[in-house]
Amino acid sequence: MSAPSLASYIVKRPWLKSWLTPLSHWYTDAAGYRRLGLKFDDLIPEESENVQKAIKRLPAKEAYDRVFRIRRAFQCSISHTLLPAHEQTKPSEDVEYLSPIIREVEKEAKERADLDNLVVRK
Amino acid sequence: MLSRSSLSRNAPRAFAAGRRSMASAASPAFQYDVSEASGVKVANREVEGPTGTLALVAKAGSRYQPFPGFSDALDRFAFKTTLKRSALRITRETELLGGEISSTHSRENIVLRTKFLSKDLPYFTELLAEVATQSKFADHELNEVVRNLLKYKQQAVHSNPETVAVDAAHGVAFHRGLGASITPSETSPYEKYISSDALAEFAQSAYSKSNIALVASGPNSAELSKWVGQFFKDTPTGNASSKYNVLPSVASKYYGGEQRIASKIGNAVVIAFPGSSAFGTAGYKAEASVLAALLGGESTIKWTPGFSLLSQATKGFNQLRVSTQNNAYSDAGLFTVTLSGQADQVGAASKNVVDALKKAAAGEVASEDIKKAIALAKFRALESVQTLETGLEATGSGLVHGNKPYQINEIAQALEKVSEQQVKEVANAFLTGKATLVSVGDIHQLPFAEDIGLTV
Numbered sequence: 001m002s003a004p005s006l007a008s009y010i011v012k013r014p015w016l017k018s019w020l021t022p023l024s025h026w027y028t029d030a031a032g033y034r035r036l037g038l039k040f041d042d043l044i045p046e047e048s049e050n051v052q053k054a055i056k057r058l059p060a061k062e063a064y065d066r067v068f069r070i071r072r073a074f075q076c077s078i079s080h081t082l083l084p085a086h087e088q089t090k091p092s093e094d095v096e097y098l099s100p101i102i103r104e105v106e107k108e109a110k111e112r113a114d115l116d117n118l119v120v121r122k
Numbered sequence: 123m124l125s126r127s128s129l130s131r132n133a134p135r136a137f138a139a140g141r142r143s144m145a146s147a148a149s150p151a152f153q154y155d156v157s158e159a160s161g162v163k164v165a166n167r168e169v170e171g172p173t174g175t176l177a178l179v180a181k182a183g184s185r186y187q188p189f190p191g192f193s194d195a196l197d198r199f200a201f202k203t204t205l206k207r208s209a210l211r212i213t214r215e216t217e218l219l220g221g222e223i224s225s226t227h228s229r230e231n232i233v234l235r236t237k238f239l240s241k242d243l244p245y246f247t248e249l250l251a252e253v254a255t256q257s258k259f260a261d262h263e264l265n266e267v268v269r270n271l272l273k274y275k276q277q278a279v280h281s282n283p284e285t286v287a288v289d290a291a292h293g294v295a296f297h298r299g300l301g302a303s304i305t306p307s308e309t310s311p312y313e314k315y316i317s318s319d320a321l322a323e324f325a326q327s328a329y330s331k332s333n334i335a336l337v338a339s340g341p342n343s344a345e346l347s348k349w350v351g352q353f354f355k356d357t358p359t360g361n362a363s364s365k366y367n368v369l370p371s372v373a374s375k376y377y378g379g380e381q382r383i384a385s386k387i388g389n390a391v392v393i394a395f396p397g398s399s400a401f402g403t404a405g406y407k408a409e410a411s412v413l414a415a416l417l418g419g420e421s422t423i424k425w426t427p428g429f430s431l432l433s434q435a436t437k438g439f440n441q442l443r444v445s446t447q448n449n450a451y452s453d454a455g456l457f458t459v460t461l462s463g464q465a466d467q468v469g470a471a472s473k474n475v476v477d478a479l480k481k482a483a484a485g486e487v488a489s490e491d492i493k494k495a496i497a498l499a500k501f502r503a504l505e506s507v508q509t510l511e512t513g514l515e516a517t518g519s520g521l522v523h524g525n526k527p528y529q530i531n532e533i534a535q536a537l538e539k540v541s542e543q544q545v546k547e548v549a550n551a552f553l554t555g556k557a558t559l560v561s562v563g564d565i566h567q568l569p570f571a572e573d574i575g576l577t578v
Binding site for chain 1 (some may be wrong): 208210211214218261263265
């Protein structure tokens with residue numbers, strides 16, 4: 001979750017944002033994961049403690065849906081097919097569902113580290 | 123060297139000074155002064171010293187919980203993540219200040235307790251206000267921490283035959299309300315009721331202004347009411363109706379009966395009668411606590427069985443523990459005699475308990491023993507008020523239930539006035555009324571009520 005990102009730089013400049021937003025929509029669509037019925041948060045690598053903890057904290061329904069999407073995508077990948085158009089992820093459905101929890105977990109871990117290395121000055 | 127005359131001159135004076143009881147008006151330090159700060163009741167006693175204690179007592183114990191396990195879960199949720207800071211930060215900050223935070227619950231109250239160095243009063247007042255009004259009740263905290271803590275608590279409570287028996291005795295005696303389990307049993311399906319949203323709603327009504335009292339020992343009254351007024355002004359008044367609200371107070375009714383629980387954890391028998399309610403309430407009977415001291419069972423002095431009737435009656439049983447207690451609540455009480463140990467001894471001794479009670483009812487008790495019992499009952503009552511652990515909850519409970527807060531001299535007077543006749547009458551009332559009998563353990567050996575001469 002720590003790829004270098006220009007997002008905050010762009011968002012701060014409205015003219016740049018309005019210029020790049022359509023481009024970003026085109027780019028995410030072209031990435032192709034939506035045609036396998038995935039959401040962007042399904043692509044986050046699971047192999048880290050924080051993400052594992054975040055996945056455990058998902059509500060039951062979300063966790064079930066996540067596994068369902070991943071298995072369906074896996075099946076599509078094996079059979080070299082794409083989902084029919086109505087089953088593909090719509091841009092409106094491609095929302096963050098895991099990232100907020102990951103950010104929260106990371107914040108907790110950071111707070112713990114900070115407090116463990118605390119220096120008290122009086 | 124002391125001359126004889128100076129001794130004789132000073133002795134009566136020392137004696138007189140010693141006799142001036144601590145209950146007199148000359149020592150107001152043990153009395154709580156009650157005030158109100160931004161709608162929250164505050165009881166404080168100023169005690170000179172470098173440390174202080176502040177407790178929040180909420181009328182939300184198992185008696186008032188809408189569903190099983192709610193009080194327990196709310197108790198475990200104290201000092202967890204709030205909207206302002208995380209549980210970890212609360213822990214670390216308290217450590218840095220050298221304070222102590224804890225939470226407990228009883229049948230009637232949830233008590234959040236803080237102890238601290240006197241100068242940290244504002245910090246801990248703010249902390250209590252934050253816990254009461256801004257706790258987050260995060261889903262993951264419930265699942266990762268609170269549920270596990272609850273399970274451990276259940277295991278701890280239900281591996282002790284005595285606590286199981288006393289809990290069951292309350293259930294048999296009062297059915298609902300006071301009869302609700304203080305910690306849900308391991309086999310009860312309580313999990314389905316508990317969710318973080320439900321707990322958040324329960325907390326909102328449990329910690330509403332009219333439902334809480336703050337009790338402090340140590341700090342300056344003016345300072346305390348200033349900080350309480352500042353930090354507790356946003357406490358909800360709590361009138362939105364919800365099915366998770368604290369249950370309204372319904373007058374307790376005594377039923378009585380018998381329950382036998384087969385179990386492998388050990389053997390215990392509880393013989394219970396309708397006792398005295400807490401001091402300052404209509405149902406307060408000083409003679410019940412005198413009878414509890416008279417029956418006794420546990421010695422207050424090392425290496426001697428003591429004067430109490432039960433310790434005399436059960437002298438021959440070396441694998442047996444007996445204790446008598448008057449569990450006092452705001453509008454009722456349960457007088458319990460608890461026996462635990464080996465099944466055959468518990469069975470035989472429970473017959474002795476009833477015989478001892480019959481002796482007390484017939485007045486076959488030396489007046490000397492009654493005097494000792496009165497002294498012991500007085501000591502216990504006064505000590506429980508003076509000791510912070512019990513005194514804080516008792517005072518807060520009195521405030522939230524709208525009764526008088528504990529006043530030491532009145533308790534002492536009430537106990538001194540108890541006569542032999544009154545003790546006899548209360549014992550008689552126990553024997554003629556409906557009793558409660560709970561046996562836990564090897565019920566093949568433990569007796570039925572009829573075997574030991576009780577009517578249920």
